[in-house]
Amino acid sequence: MLKEFQTFGRDLFLAGLNSSHSGNLSVRCGDRVFITRRGAMLGHLMERDIIETGLHKNDGNIVLASTEIRVHRAIYKETAALAIVHAHPVHAIALSLLEEEIIPLDSEGAYLLHKIPVLSAEHTIGSQELEEKLPGLLKEYKIVMVRGHGSFATGQLLEEAYQWTSSLENICRIIHITRTLKGALKDKRPDEYKEW
Amino acid sequence: MGFGGWFGKMLRVNLSTGVITEKKIEKKVLSDWIGGRGLGAWTIAGEVPADCDPLGEENKLVFATGPLTGAGVPGAGRFCTSAKSPLTGTILDTDAGGRWGVRLKKSGYDILIIEGASSEPVYLTISEGKASLHEAAKLWGAGVYETNDRLKDILGHDTSVACIGPAGENLVKFASVINDGHYTGRGGLGAVMGAKKLKAVTTQGSRKVEIANKEKLDFMLYEAGKWLKANPITSQGLPEFGTPVLVSLFNELGVFPTRNFQDSQYPGVANISGETIAEHMTTGRKSCYGCPVQCARLLKTKTGTILGPEYESIWALGPECGIGDLDTIIEANHLCNQLGLDAVSTGVTIGCAMELAEKGIFNTGLSFGDTTGLLQAIKQIAYREGSGNLLAEGSRRLAERCGSGQYAMQVKGLELTAYDPRGLQGMGLGLATSNQGGCRLPAYMAGPETLGVPKMVDRFSTRGKAGLTINQQNISAAVDSLIACGFVNLAVSEEYFTRILSAVTGVDYQTQDLHRTGERIWNLERLYNLRAGFDRSCDTLPPRLLEEPIQEGPSSGKVVELKPMLEEYYRFRGWNESGVPAPEKLRELRLEDFKC
Incomplete structure (x- = not known):
C-alpha cells in the first residue's frame, strides 16, 4: 500500500497538481481508512505518513490524520468509493473561480468526465460544510471542484482517482489556452453535456 | 417526462390448477428492484420457502425482464430466470440474450411467475398479452432444436421458444433452459421446468416499450456507442473471435x-x-x-x-x-x-x-x-x-x-468456471462468497485482475480485494437487473447505465443508487441462503485451491489466501463474524422484513 501512496503522491506533485505540502490521499479497507498524515509532503511519503484510523470511529491516530479526514469519511460512507485523491490543480482552481461548472472542450476530457461540477462553500478546508455537500455530488460525478480550493476525486483504486485529477487539470489547461487564443471555436461540445 | 421502461404487469401461471392471472406491479417495487435479478430475488425471497424441495411444487420459476429490455439499448435484450436451484439449494439466477425476453416484454409483461406443477406435459404460449397452456405429450422427449422448430412451425417464426431438452425432463440437476440458441444455463433451472412438466414457454409480442425521455436516451446511446466502438474488447476481440x-x-x-x-x-x-x-x-x-x-x-x-x-x-x-x-x-x-x-x-x-x-x-x-x-x-x-x-x-x-x-471443483454445489482462482485472488474471494456458488458472473474479478477494467490490479495480491469484489458483486447485481450484458459493461461503465436507466424510466437514478440497489439484492439473496441453511462454512473453495499450489507456469506456487480476504469482506459488508447481515445493515437497506 505504501508503494501506491508513494507512486501517486509523487506523480501528483511532479505533475504540478499539488504544492509541496498540499493535498491528501486515502484508501478504504472495510471499516478502516488509510489517509496521508496532516502536513505530509505527497512527493516524499514515508511509512510514518500513512495513518490508519476508523471509518466510523476515532482512535488515537486521528491526531495525525489529514485535516480533510472528515470529508474523506463522509464520502466513503455515502458512496462505493475505495480511494480518494484531493489535489490543488492550479488551472482547475483558477477556472473554478469563474465558472459554475467545467465542461471539457477536448475529446479525451469529454469522454472521461463529461462535466465537472464546481461547489461553492464558505469554509473550504476540512469543513462540516464540505462534509455535508461533497458526497452528494460524488454520488453522481467522478470528480468535483471546490471553488478556489481544489479537487476531490473518487475511484475504486488510487490510480483511478488520480486519473480523474490529472484529466481535470488537462481539461482546464486546454480551456485556458483556448481562451487566450483569438478566434471562434470550430467545434463545440453538445449542450447535452450541461445536463450530464 | 413520463414513466417508461416497465409495463407494470406480472403474469402468474399456476400449473397445478391451470389458472392464469395478471397483476399490476407497484411502481415502488419496480423502482426499488428494477427488474431481472432484482425482481427475481424479490419474488423468490418473498414467495418460495427456503427449506422447500427445489423440484417440488413449492418452488417457483421466475422469468423477469428489465426496464431496458426491448428499449433499443445495446446488450439489453435480455431476461433473467430465477428459482431455488436443485443443484445448489441456494437462490439462483441466470440470464440469457436472444429474443425471447424482448418478446415477453413486448407482449406486455415485465415478469412471468410459474408456480405449482402440472400432472401432464404442457407448454405455455404468451402472445400479445394473452397466455394459454397446451398439451405437450408429443413434444416430451424431443431435443431442444426439434422442440424449437416444431413450435415455430405451429406458432410462426416471429415466436421465440424457451424450452428444455431430455435432461430437464429427466431432472438432471444441471439441466438448462434454451432460447434462440442462448442458455439460462447454470444451476439446473431446466430441471425445475422439468419437475413442473413444463416443456416450453413461447413468446410473441409487438408492443412498444415506452421511453420517458427519448432525446436523453438517444444522446446517451450515442455516447455509450463511442465507448463500444473504441474499446478493443467490444469492437474487435469479441466481434472477431x-x-x-x-x-x-x-x-x-x-x-x-x-x-x-x-x-x-x-x-x-x-x-x-x-x-x-x-x-x-x-x-x-x-x-x-x-x-x-x-x-x-x-x-x-x-x-x-x-x-x-x-x-x-x-x-x-x-x-x-x-x-x-x-x-x-x-x-x-x-x-x-x-x-x-x-x-x-x-x-x-x-x-x-x-x-x-x-x-x-x-x-x-x-x-x-x-x-x-x-x-x-x-x-x-x-x-x-x-x-x-x-x-x-x-x-x-x-x-x-x-x-x-x-x-x-464446486462452490455451494455449483461447478466452477474456467478461471483458476489461485492465480486470481479476487476471483477466489468472489467465487467463495457468491450467493449462487461457483459462477464467475456475480463478480467478474478477471476484469481488474486480467483485463484492466476499470484498472489493472496485482492479481496475486489479496490487499484491497474485499472492497473491489464487493463493488463488483453489487454493480453486477444491478446490471443483471436492468438487464444489460456483462460484456457491454466491460466497455460502458455504470454511470452510463444509470443515465440510460433514468432516460428510459423517467425515474431519477444516480450512479450510487445502482450500487445501493445491487447491495440490497446481494443482501436479500444472502438472507435467503442463510434461511436455507448456508452459513459461513459454505463461503469457501475446494481444498485443492486453498492448499495445493499451482505447480508450473506464471502462477506457480500460488494458492488462494482466502481467510484474510474473507474476514475483511464480512466487515466491509456490515455482516457479523458468522456472515449474517447486522440489523443496522438491514435497516440501511430497508430489508428488515426479510428475516434470516
Missing part, C-alpha cells in the same frame, strides 16, 4: 484449469483457441436483440452450420477433461445444447469422474483425454443411464458419494 478470444489469454496467464484443476495451463491450447476457430471454422456472427457486438459465432462443421461453443464450454468440455480435439469439443457442446445440459457443469462433473477414476476411487470407465467417453457420458447423463445417473447429480454429490468430496 467471440468469447473464445479468452482461451489463449488465460492459458498464458496460467489460470486456465486443466484436468479437473490439477494443472493451470493446457499445452495444446493453440488447437482450440479463438484465433484457430476464427481462421478455420467461423462462417458468420450472430447477435442478441439490438446488440452491435455480435459475439456469437456460427461454425461450419461436418454436420452443418452450428452455433459455436463459448469460452467456458471450450474449456469445460476440453482441457478440463484433458481433451484438446476441437471437433470433439464442438460436437460435445452441440450435444449439450441439443439435450439441454449446462456445458460447464457437465464438463466439470465429467472431469471430476475422470480424476476419481485416475485415483482409483470410483471407476466410471472415464479417463482424461477420452473423447469417445466424453460424448457417451453426456448422453448417459441426459438420460440418466448407467453411471450417468450419478453424474446427473453434479460433481459434489458424485464425489461425496465416493467419500472424496475434495475432488469436486
Whole structure:
C-alpha cells in the first residue's frame, strides 16, 4: 500500500497538481481508512505518513490524520468509493473561480468526465460544510471542484482517482489556452453535456 | 417526462390448477428492484420457502425482464430466470440474450411467475398479452432444436421458444433452459421446468416499450456507442473471435484449469483457441436483440452450420477433461445444447469422474483425454443411464458419494468456471462468497485482475480485494437487473447505465443508487441462503485451491489466501463474524422484513 501512496503522491506533485505540502490521499479497507498524515509532503511519503484510523470511529491516530479526514469519511460512507485523491490543480482552481461548472472542450476530457461540477462553500478546508455537500455530488460525478480550493476525486483504486485529477487539470489547461487564443471555436461540445 | 421502461404487469401461471392471472406491479417495487435479478430475488425471497424441495411444487420459476429490455439499448435484450436451484439449494439466477425476453416484454409483461406443477406435459404460449397452456405429450422427449422448430412451425417464426431438452425432463440437476440458441444455463433451472412438466414457454409480442425521455436516451446511446466502438474488447476481440478470444489469454496467464484443476495451463491450447476457430471454422456472427457486438459465432462443421461453443464450454468440455480435439469439443457442446445440459457443469462433473477414476476411487470407465467417453457420458447423463445417473447429480454429490468430496471443483454445489482462482485472488474471494456458488458472473474479478477494467490490479495480491469484489458483486447485481450484458459493461461503465436507466424510466437514478440497489439484492439473496441453511462454512473453495499450489507456469506456487480476504469482506459488508447481515445493515437497506 505504501508503494501506491508513494507512486501517486509523487506523480501528483511532479505533475504540478499539488504544492509541496498540499493535498491528501486515502484508501478504504472495510471499516478502516488509510489517509496521508496532516502536513505530509505527497512527493516524499514515508511509512510514518500513512495513518490508519476508523471509518466510523476515532482512535488515537486521528491526531495525525489529514485535516480533510472528515470529508474523506463522509464520502466513503455515502458512496462505493475505495480511494480518494484531493489535489490543488492550479488551472482547475483558477477556472473554478469563474465558472459554475467545467465542461471539457477536448475529446479525451469529454469522454472521461463529461462535466465537472464546481461547489461553492464558505469554509473550504476540512469543513462540516464540505462534509455535508461533497458526497452528494460524488454520488453522481467522478470528480468535483471546490471553488478556489481544489479537487476531490473518487475511484475504486488510487490510480483511478488520480486519473480523474490529472484529466481535470488537462481539461482546464486546454480551456485556458483556448481562451487566450483569438478566434471562434470550430467545434463545440453538445449542450447535452450541461445536463450530464 | 413520463414513466417508461416497465409495463407494470406480472403474469402468474399456476400449473397445478391451470389458472392464469395478471397483476399490476407497484411502481415502488419496480423502482426499488428494477427488474431481472432484482425482481427475481424479490419474488423468490418473498414467495418460495427456503427449506422447500427445489423440484417440488413449492418452488417457483421466475422469468423477469428489465426496464431496458426491448428499449433499443445495446446488450439489453435480455431476461433473467430465477428459482431455488436443485443443484445448489441456494437462490439462483441466470440470464440469457436472444429474443425471447424482448418478446415477453413486448407482449406486455415485465415478469412471468410459474408456480405449482402440472400432472401432464404442457407448454405455455404468451402472445400479445394473452397466455394459454397446451398439451405437450408429443413434444416430451424431443431435443431442444426439434422442440424449437416444431413450435415455430405451429406458432410462426416471429415466436421465440424457451424450452428444455431430455435432461430437464429427466431432472438432471444441471439441466438448462434454451432460447434462440442462448442458455439460462447454470444451476439446473431446466430441471425445475422439468419437475413442473413444463416443456416450453413461447413468446410473441409487438408492443412498444415506452421511453420517458427519448432525446436523453438517444444522446446517451450515442455516447455509450463511442465507448463500444473504441474499446478493443467490444469492437474487435469479441466481434472477431467471440468469447473464445479468452482461451489463449488465460492459458498464458496460467489460470486456465486443466484436468479437473490439477494443472493451470493446457499445452495444446493453440488447437482450440479463438484465433484457430476464427481462421478455420467461423462462417458468420450472430447477435442478441439490438446488440452491435455480435459475439456469437456460427461454425461450419461436418454436420452443418452450428452455433459455436463459448469460452467456458471450450474449456469445460476440453482441457478440463484433458481433451484438446476441437471437433470433439464442438460436437460435445452441440450435444449439450441439443439435450439441454449446462456445458460447464457437465464438463466439470465429467472431469471430476475422470480424476476419481485416475485415483482409483470410483471407476466410471472415464479417463482424461477420452473423447469417445466424453460424448457417451453426456448422453448417459441426459438420460440418466448407467453411471450417468450419478453424474446427473453434479460433481459434489458424485464425489461425496465416493467419500472424496475434495475432488469436486464446486462452490455451494455449483461447478466452477474456467478461471483458476489461485492465480486470481479476487476471483477466489468472489467465487467463495457468491450467493449462487461457483459462477464467475456475480463478480467478474478477471476484469481488474486480467483485463484492466476499470484498472489493472496485482492479481496475486489479496490487499484491497474485499472492497473491489464487493463493488463488483453489487454493480453486477444491478446490471443483471436492468438487464444489460456483462460484456457491454466491460466497455460502458455504470454511470452510463444509470443515465440510460433514468432516460428510459423517467425515474431519477444516480450512479450510487445502482450500487445501493445491487447491495440490497446481494443482501436479500444472502438472507435467503442463510434461511436455507448456508452459513459461513459454505463461503469457501475446494481444498485443492486453498492448499495445493499451482505447480508450473506464471502462477506457480500460488494458492488462494482466502481467510484474510474473507474476514475483511464480512466487515466491509456490515455482516457479523458468522456472515449474517447486522440489523443496522438491514435497516440501511430497508430489508428488515426479510428475516434470516
